[in-house]
Amino acid sequence: MISATAPTDDRLATARSAAARPAPSRHRLLALAGTAGLLLGTAACGSDGGGTGAAGAGRLSYDQARSTAQDLSESGPCPFGLDLAAALKGAGVDLPVTAGAKGHPTAEAEVEAEVPAQPWPSGATPPAGIPSIPATPARAWVTCHFTAGATPVRVDLLALAEHGPAISLMLPHIQRFGNLGVDQLQDFADRQPATGQTKVTPGGGLVGVSRPAVRGKGDLALTLTQTTGEAPTEPALTGEPLRRATERLAAQLRP
Numbered sequence: 001m002i003s004a005t006a007p008t009d010d011r012l013a014t015a016r017s018a019a020a021r022p023a024p025s026r027h028r029l030l031a032l033a034g035t036a037g038l039l040l041g042t043a044a045c046g047s048d049g050g051g052t053g054a055a056g057a058g059r060l061s062y063d064q065a066r067s068t069a070q071d072l073s074e075s076g077p078c079p080f081g082l083d084l085a086a087a088l089k090g091a092g093v094d095l096p097v098t099a100g101a102k103g104h105p106t107a108e109a110e111v112e113a114e115v116p117a118q119p120w121p122s123g124a125t126p127p128a129g130i131p132s133i134p135a136t137p138a139r140a141w142v143t144c145h146f147t148a149g150a151t152p153v154r155v156d157l158l159a160l161a162e163h164g165p166a167i168s169l170m171l172p173h174i175q176r177f178g179n180l181g182v183d184q185l186q187d188f189a190d191r192q193p194a195t196g197q198t199k200v201t202p203g204g205g206l207v208g209v210s211r212p213a214v215r216g217k218g219d220l221a222l223t224l225t226q227t228t229g230e231a232p233t234e235p236a237l238t239g240e241p242l243r244r245a246t247e248r249l250a251a252q253l254r255p
Contacts, residue, residue, distance in 0.1 A: 062140075062218030064255045065159035066111060069140035074105035078144035081254040082155060084245075087224075088148060091244035093236050101152035101227065104145040114138045114161070136169070137162035145227075151234040152227045155249060159220050166221035167192045167211055177225040178207040198247040205239035208246025212253050222250050 060080060068079045077099065078084075085097035100106045115136040120126045138161040146153045156173065160166050167174075168189065175185045178201035188209075193199045198210040208224040224246040226237050237245070 059213050059215035060159075060220065060253045060255055061215040062159050062161050062220075063216075065142070065157065065218075065220070066138070066140040066161075069109035069111050069142050069159075072107055072109040072142065074108055076107060078107055078146075078155065079142065080157065081252050082144060082157075082249055083252060084144075084146045084148065084153065084155065084224075084249065087245045087248040087252065090248045091241050093148075093241050093245060095149040095151075095234070095236060097153075098147045099145075101145040101147050101154070104152070104154075107142065107144045109140065109142045111140045112136075112138065137165070139169070148237060149234060151237060153237065154225060154227050156223045157220065157253075158222075159214075159218060161218055163214075163217060163219045166219040167209060170209075170221050170223065174201060174207050174209060174223065177223075177227070178202075179204065198243055198250060200239060200243045200246075204233070205242060206233065208242045210246050210250035212250040220253070222246065222253070224249060 065080070072079065088095055088097060117132045117135040119132055126132075140159045142157045142159075144155045146155070156170070158166050158170055160169070171185060171189055174180070174188065178184075178188075180188065180201060180203060184202045188199075188201055191199070193209055193211045195211050195213050198208060201207040201209065206225060210222045212220045212222060214220045224242060226233055228234070
C-alpha cells in the first residue's frame, strides 16, 4: 500500500501489500483497501452500470477497455477518444498540450486476472467484519502521458470486471498524486464520486477523479493529475479547473 508520507508506487496496491506495513497507520489503510471487497458484495443489488439499450450505447465496456489495453501500442495515441487538449480548452484552462512526457511513453497498460480472496498474513489484524483479504476482480489499467504547457500530466483509467470498487482500488494512486494524509484519504474514500460524478481530492485539489458510467457489467474510474514530483505545481491544473477538465475527459470516453 502506498504510504501517506512517502508513497512510492503509482499502480494498483491492495490489502495484500498493506498487510506488510508497520503500525499504526497500517490498520487505517487496511480498512480502506477492504472497502473494495465490501463494495463488491453490495453493488450487485443496485448496479447502475448501464445496460445494452440506447442509454448505454456510447459507453465504454469493461471488455472493450481490456481488449484495448492488451493491444495498446506505447507509441500510439491515447485510446478511448481521450483528448486532453479539448478537455482543458472546455474547462477554461489555456495551456498547449502535446502527447507524451519526458521519460514516459505516450501510453502504457497493465492487464491482470482476478485474484481470489486469501487469508490474512500471519500477524495482521483484520478489519472488523472482513475475515479474509477480499478478492480483486479482473482489471485493466491504461495510462496516457501528456505535457500541458511545461507540466507533465497523466490520465489513468481503471476498468474492472465487477461493479463497485474501481475508485477504492485506485486509492493508493490517488493518495500519492494527491499528496494526501491518512485522514484526507479516509475522507475521500468515504465521499468518493458516485457513477457519473467527478470530484477533486481534498487539500490542494491535485487529482481529479471521475467515475464514468460503464456499458454492461463492470466499473470504471478515471483520474487526471500532474506528475511534477518535486517541481512546483501548475495552479491552472488544480482545484475546480482540474475537476472540470476531468469531467470533460470522462465524457469523451468511447469504445
